[in-house]
Amino acid sequence: MDIATSFSVLTNSHDAIIEAINKLDEKIAPPSLLLLYFSEDYDYGILQLILTKHYPNTPFLACTSCQGFMTENGYIKGQGIALWAINDIVGAYGTSIVSSNNTVFNIARQAILKAINNSGRIGEAPALILLHATPGNEEEVIRGIEDVVGKNIAIVGGSAADNNVEGKWQIFNQEQQTQQGVGIAVFYPNCEISFSFHSGYAASTYSAIATKVRGRELIELDHQPAANIYQKWIKQKFKANSSIIHESSLNPLGRLVGTIHDLPYFKLAHPLMVTQTNGLKMFASIIEGERLYFMTGTDERLITRAGRVITATNGIKLDPIGGLTIYCAGCMLKVQQRMNEVALFVNIAMHNKPFVCPFTFGEQGQFVTGENAHGNLMISAVVFHRD
Numbered sequence: 001m002d003i004a005t006s007f008s009v010l011t012n013s014h015d016a017i018i019e020a021i022n023k024l025d026e027k028i029a030p031p032s033l034l035l036l037y038f039s040e041d042y043d044y045g046i047l048q049l050i051l052t053k054h055y056p057n058t059p060f061l062a063c064t065s066c067q068g069f070m071t072e073n074g075y076i077k078g079q080g081i082a083l084w085a086i087n088d089i090v091g092a093y094g095t096s097i098v099s100s101n102n103t104v105f106n107i108a109r110q111a112i113l114k115a116i117n118n119s120g121r122i123g124e125a126p127a128l129i130l131l132h133a134t135p136g137n138e139e140e141v142i143r144g145i146e147d148v149v150g151k152n153i154a155i156v157g158g159s160a161a162d163n164n165v166e167g168k169w170q171i172f173n174q175e176q177q178t179q180q181g182v183g184i185a186v187f188y189p190n191c192e193i194s195f196s197f198h199s200g201y202a203a204s205t206y207s208a209i210a211t212k213v214r215g216r217e218l219i220e221l222d223h224q225p226a227a228n229i230y231q232k233w234i235k236q237k238f239k240a241n242s243s244i245i246h247e248s249s250l251n252p253l254g255r256l257v258g259t260i261h262d263l264p265y266f267k268l269a270h271p272l273m274v275t276q277t278n279g280l281k282m283f284a285s286i287i288e289g290e291r292l293y294f295m296t297g298t299d300e301r302l303i304t305r306a307g308r309v310i311t312a313t314n315g316i317k318l319d320p321i322g323g324l325t326i327y328c329a330g331c332m333l334k335v336q337q338r339m340n341e342v343a344l345f346v347n348i349a350m351h352n353k354p355f356v357c358p359f360t361f362g363e364q365g366q367f368v369t370g371e372n373a374h375g376n377l378m379i380s381a382v383v384f385h386r387d
Contacts, residue, residue, distance in 0.1 A: 001091070001191055003322030003384060004028035005071045005354045007082040013043040017050045020083045031055065031085035033093035033185060035130075035324075036062035037069050037358040038081040040168040044177055047081070052174045059095040059118060061185045063132035064169045065358035066161035066329035067336075072347055072354050075339040084324065084356040086384070090190035094119025095173045099181030104137040108144025111182040119186050125149045126186035128193055128382060130324070131157030132171050133182045135361045136216075138374035139285050141182055142364065146372065154195050155372040156382045158326040158360025165245070165272075165361070191321060195382045197365025199268050199295075199375070200305035200331070203254055206233045206294035213288045218253075218269075218280040221292065225278035230271065233294040238274045245272060249334040252377050253282075254293040258369050265367070268295060270330055270376035283362055283376045297377075302331045303338055306357075307345030309379045319386040323350055325357035326380040332359045350383070 006023035010016040024031075034055060038047065044062070051060055068077045076082070086093070096114035098107050112129065116122060126149070133141050138159060145155060160169035160183075171183040187193070208229055212220035221229040231237055234251050238244050254266035269284035269292075286292065306327055325346060332339060346355065365380030366372050 001088045001321060002028050003086050003354045005082060005084050005356050007071055007073070007076060007080055009076060009080040011041070011079060013046040014050065016042065016081050017047050020081055021054055024083050024085055028085050029087045031058045032088045032091060033086050034058050034060035035084040035185070035356065036060060036081065037065045037356060038062065039067065039079045040064055040162045041079045042081060044170050044172055048172050048177060059093055060173055061095040061130065061132060061183050062172045063160050063183065063358060064162055066332065066361070067163050067359065069359065070327070070343045070346065070357035072350065072352060075343040077339070082356050088190050092119045092121050092188040093186065095183070095185045097171060097173045097176040097178060097181055097183045099176065099178035104140040105144040107182050108141040109148050111184045112145045112148045115184040115186045119188060121188050124188070125153055126188055128187040129153055129155045130185040130187065131155050131364050133159055134169055134171060134180050135159045138362055138364060142372050142374060151372065152370060154366040155364050156195055156324065156326065156366070156380050157364040158358055158380065159362035161329050161359060161361040165243070189384060191384050191386060193382055193384050195366055196309045197367055197373070197378065197380045198305065198309045199266065199378050200301035201252065201254065201266070201268060201295040201297040201377065203264065203266065203293040204296050207291055210286050210288055210290045210292055213286050216282045216285050217275055218282055218286050219277070226280045227274040227278040230280060240274050240276050243273050245270070245330055246333065249330045249377065250297045252295050254295040255290055256293065257367055257371065257373070260368060266293065266295065267373045267375035268377045284374055299335050299338065302335045303341050304345055306342050306379050307349040310346060310349035310381045310383065320351050320353045321384045321386060322354040323381060323383040325355055326363050327357050327359055328363055328377045328379070329359040329361055330377050
């Protein structure tokens with residue numbers, strides 16, 4: 001069993017994917033599964049056509065990434081495409097893209113059933129589910145997947161991203177492409193796998209109850225306009241209907257998930273903007289009645305945390321073959337000038353084995369308690385390792 005990556009920064013879509021394929025073919029036999037991460041600048045129709053032609057028997061899943069990606073070769077800034085491949089003649093893999101006018105819950109159910117069917121392991125739960133949905137309603141997507149396979153199967157993934165939150169994201173596989181839907185890859189690998197899902201933030205002394213919520217708009221905290229409370233906590237004033245992504249990237253709102261050795265851990269929600277009615281538009285759904293904690297982070301934590309999350313999978317103590325890492329685009333943009341350091345920490349944790357890491361607009365992972373969740377400003381990782 002082998003894992004390999006390649007990438008290209010050529011600007012022409014045809015030339016870039018051909019270069020990446022040629023580099024990959026030098027490293028690995030025909031893949032059992034292929035993942036593609038690319039910036040919004042490329043013609044996804046060309047990428048899909050060439051991948052399907054070159055790898056007619058290989059399922060693949062492709063997803064846009066915000067302003068670059070990481071591999072074991074380092075941080076690639078701006079425009080580029082990256083390929084991640086696994087060759088596993090004993091294992092089984094399948095992908096699917098589903099986009100329809102059905103409910104998100106039912107779309108997710110269809111997507112996981114179709115991916116399992118495409119893997120040839122009908123009726124058998126996968127060891128790992130990789131999720132790349134377009135942004136919005138990720139909590140419902142997870143609920144739909146778990147309705148089919150149960151809550152014990154790890155879901156790792158990230159929401160498709162573009163460069164400037166303009167809706168230019170895209171997902172596709174060998175059968176379909178969409179800007180609004182659910183993409184899934186299922187893994188039945190012939191190896192051990194382990195995962196981790198964390199943030200690099202700590203709770204402050206400030207907290208409040210979400211007393212009014214509408215979808216992903218947090219309207220009130222402790223019966224007061226949510227933006228008023230948040231602005232007091234962060235000690236900044238914001239204009240309505242303008243992005244506060246950068247300003248809030250070190251101060252998301254956290255929901256307590258549980259404790260490990262008496263230490264609390266959280267899933268995060270990233271404020272996107274102040275609404276006209278002084279609410280907060282979020283990148284994750286808030287449940288009315290939840291206590292929300294004002295979280296604090298630092299550049300140093302964001303830089304070192306990715307490596308620590310990979311180490312926390314425990315699989316790294318064995319013999320890693322390679323891995324996947326999901327790193328929040330908001331975190332990346334906050335420390336973009338030091339992303340080479342982030343890549344170095346990930347490389348050390350991965351023992352310099354092949355990995356790929358897109359920058360996403362929402363992260364999915366499994367906490368140590370076994371709960372699959374969607375959050376923001378998070379880091380999710382999976383390591384494949386030999387027995």
